[in-house]
Amino acid sequence: MTSAIKANKSIDCTGLFCPMPIVRTKQEMVGMKSGEVLEIVADDPGFAKDLPAWCGLTGEKFMEMKQEGQFFTGYVEKK
Amino acid sequence: MKDKITIILFSGELDKAIAAFTLATTAAAGNMEVTIFFTFWGLNILKKERLTLSATQKLMQKMFNLMSTSSLPISRLNMFGMGAWMMKKLMRKTNAASLQDLMKLAKELGVKYIACTASCSVLGLTAANLVGEVDEFAGAATYLSEAKEAKINLFI
Numbered sequence: 001m002t003s004a005i006k007a008n009k010s011i012d013c014t015g016l017f018c019p020m021p022i023v024r025t026k027q028e029m030v031g032m033k034s035g036e037v038l039e040i041v042a043d044d045p046g047f048a049k050d051l052p053a054w055c056g057l058t059g060e061k062f063m064e065m066k067q068e069g070q071f072f073t074g075y076v077e078k079k
Numbered sequence: 080m081k082d083k084i085t086i087i088l089f090s091g092e093l094d095k096a097i098a099a100f101t102l103a104t105t106a107a108a109g110n111m112e113v114t115i116f117f118t119f120w121g122l123n124i125l126k127k128e129r130l131t132l133s134a135t136q137k138l139m140q141k142m143f144n145l146m147s148t149s150s151l152p153i154s155r156l157n158m159f160g161m162g163a164w165m166m167k168k169l170m171r172k173t174n175a176a177s178l179q180d181l182m183k184l185a186k187e188l189g190v191k192y193i194a195c196t197a198s199c200s201v202l203g204l205t206a207a208n209l210v211g212e213v214d215e216f217a218g219a220a221t222y223l224s225e226a227k228e229a230k231i232n233l234f235i
Contacts, residue, residue, distance in 0.1 A: 016174065019181075020176050022109075023105070023188070025108075054109055058109055
């Protein structure tokens with residue numbers, strides 16, 4: 001998967017269901033610095049909507065959600 | 080100030096507990112302050128051991144503690160435990176988070192547990208019967224004072 005967005009870190013949440021991809025995202029973001037970008041790969045279809053919704057809750061910056069087949073790749077910038 | 084959510088966990092069924100803890104962990108991961116108030120059958124979720132009998136319990140309290148344990152049924156199609164067994168097996172197969180996983184996460188994310196003292200008294204339960212993760216033992220007024228500040232209040 002190539003992307004214009006440069007991620008500082010990437011996590012693989014494939015095979016995990018709600019709420020795990022969001023909880024893993026949160027846990028990963030805790031250790032990151034402001035302005036850094038996290039890439040999350042998941043195959044729970046709900047994740048495509050849940051990631052921007054979670055960013056709305058937390059104030060983290062939602063950048064992009066890409067879909068390739070059954071896989072979703074989301075990008076979030078730490079505020 | 081953080082947004083707040085409270086959940087009254089009245090039911091002692093596996094599926095309902097999973098729904099409650101899915102919301103609790105997601106809310107906590109969304110930087111919300113989360114309180115779960117465990118009352119009546121919901122206390123079964125917190126029982127440390129399967130059998131919570133003690134010498135001080137009255138006969139009917141012993142009966143309830145024998146028949147309503149930490150081995151949780153599911154709310155539909157339980158079929159004397161076969162349904163719950165099948166559900167757990169299915170969840171493992173599909174790699175869904177178990178109730179134990181979610182409860183561990185809930186504590187890591189700072190979810191607060193309050194156990195209802197009135198229900199504990201009626202059912203003959205003490206702090207010693209429940210897991211150490213319970214933050215407070217309190218009643219309806221404590222719950223309401225938290226719920227009043229919360230944006231989301233659920234009864235499950």
